[in-house]
Amino acid sequence: MSRAYLCTFRTAMSIPDAQIHPVATGRAAETVTQHQEPQAVTYYAGWFCPFANRSWIALEEKGIPYQYKEINPYTKDKHFLEINPKGLVPAIEYKGRALYESLVLCEFLEDAYPNHTPHLLPTDPFERGYARLWIDFVCKSAVPSIQRLVQAQEPDKQRAALEDTLKALRTFTENIKGPWFLGEQFSLVDIVLAPWIIRDYIMENHRGYSREAVGASWKEYAERLEKRESVLKTQSDEEHYVQIYQRYLRDEAQSELAKAIRAGRPIP
Numbered sequence: 001m002s003r004a005y006l007c008t009f010r011t012a013m014s015i016p017d018a019q020i021h022p023v024a025t026g027r028a029a030e031t032v033t034q035h036q037e038p039q040a041v042t043y044y045a046g047w048f049c050p051f052a053n054r055s056w057i058a059l060e061e062k063g064i065p066y067q068y069k070e071i072n073p074y075t076k077d078k079h080f081l082e083i084n085p086k087g088l089v090p091a092i093e094y095k096g097r098a099l100y101e102s103l104v105l106c107e108f109l110e111d112a113y114p115n116h117t118p119h120l121l122p123t124d125p126f127e128r129g130y131a132r133l134w135i136d137f138v139c140k141s142a143v144p145s146i147q148r149l150v151q152a153q154e155p156d157k158q159r160a161a162l163e164d165t166l167k168a169l170r171t172f173t174e175n176i177k178g179p180w181f182l183g184e185q186f187s188l189v190d191i192v193l194a195p196w197i198i199r200d201y202i203m204e205n206h207r208g209y210s211r212e213a214v215g216a217s218w219k220e221y222a223e224r225l226e227k228r229e230s231v232l233k234t235q236s237d238e239e240h241y242v243q244i245y246q247r248y249l250r251d252e253a254q255s256e257l258a259k260a261i262r263a264g265r266p267i268p
C-alpha cells in the first residue's frame with residue numbers, strides 16, 4: 001500500500017469522528033447558554049462525551065460557576081492540545097492552569113470548592129476510601145464491559161460482553177444502599193456511572209440488554225438517576241447520541257476509546 005494511499009485512507013477513516021454534531025441540543029443547550037461568561041473555571045467539553053458528562057454533572061450538582069466551551073477533540077486543535085496533551089475532553093482551565101481526566105476533575109472540583117454542597121465524597125476517610133473502591137470498580141469493570149458490548153460484532157463476543165455487563169451491574173446493584181449508591185448522599189460513585197446508565201437504550205435496542213435483566217433494584221436506581229436535575233440539565237437530544245453510537249455499534253469509530261476497546265487495552 002503506497003504511503004499517499006495510507007494517508008488518504010487514514011484521513012477518510014478519521015473524518016466521521018471529526019464531523020460529529022457540533023453543539024449540544026435540548027436541555028444541555030440551555031445549560032450551555034447559561035454558562036458563557038468567563039469564570040475561574042473554563043470547562044472544555046464535548047456535549048456527546050460520557051466522560052465529560054461526569055464532570056459536567058459534578059459542576060452542576062455543586063453549583064460551581066464555570067464557562068462552558070465546546071470542543072471537538074477529534075480535530076486536535078493546537079490550543080486544546082496545550083490544555084490537554086492527550087487531546088481528550090473533558091479538561092478545565094482554573095485560574096490559568098490546566099487539568100484533565102474526568103475523575104481527576106470531579107475530585108478537584110470537590111476539593112477546590114469545599115463550601116459548595118452537596119459534597120460528592122464522604123468526609124470520613126474510610127468512607128471516602130470505600131467510595132473510591134466503587135469508583136474504581138465502575139471504571140475498570142462496568143464501563144469497559146459496556147463499551148465492549150457496544151463494539152462487539154460477532155454473536156459469541158456480544159454474548160460474552162453482555163454477560164460481563166450484567167454481572168458487573170448486578171454486583172454494583174447488590175451494593176447500592178439506596179436511594180443512591182452510598183445511601184442518602186448522592187456521590188461521585190453515582191456520577192461516574194450515570195452517563196452510561198442514561199444511554200443504556202443503545203445496549204437495549206441493539207445488544208439484548210434490559211434493565212430488568214440486571215434486576216428490579218437496578219431498574220429503580222436507573223430511573224431515579226435519569227430524573228436527577230443535574231443529569232437532565234446536561235443531556236442532549238437522544239437522536240444525536242444515537243447518530244454517534246452508530247459508528248461504535250459497527251465498530252468503526254476511530255476515537256482513542258474505540259481503538260483501545262478494539263485492541264483489548266484499558267480505556268485511555
Ligand SMILES: N[C@@H](CCC(=O)N[C@@H](CS)C(=O)NCC(=O)O)C(=O)O
Pocket residue numbers: 046048049050051052073074087088089090100101102103254255256257267268
Ligand atoms: N480517561 C478520559 C477519557 C476521555 C475521552 O476518551 N474522551 C473522548 C470523548 S468521549 C475524546 O476526547 N476523544 C478524542 C479522541 O479519541 O481522539 C477521561 O476520563 O476523561
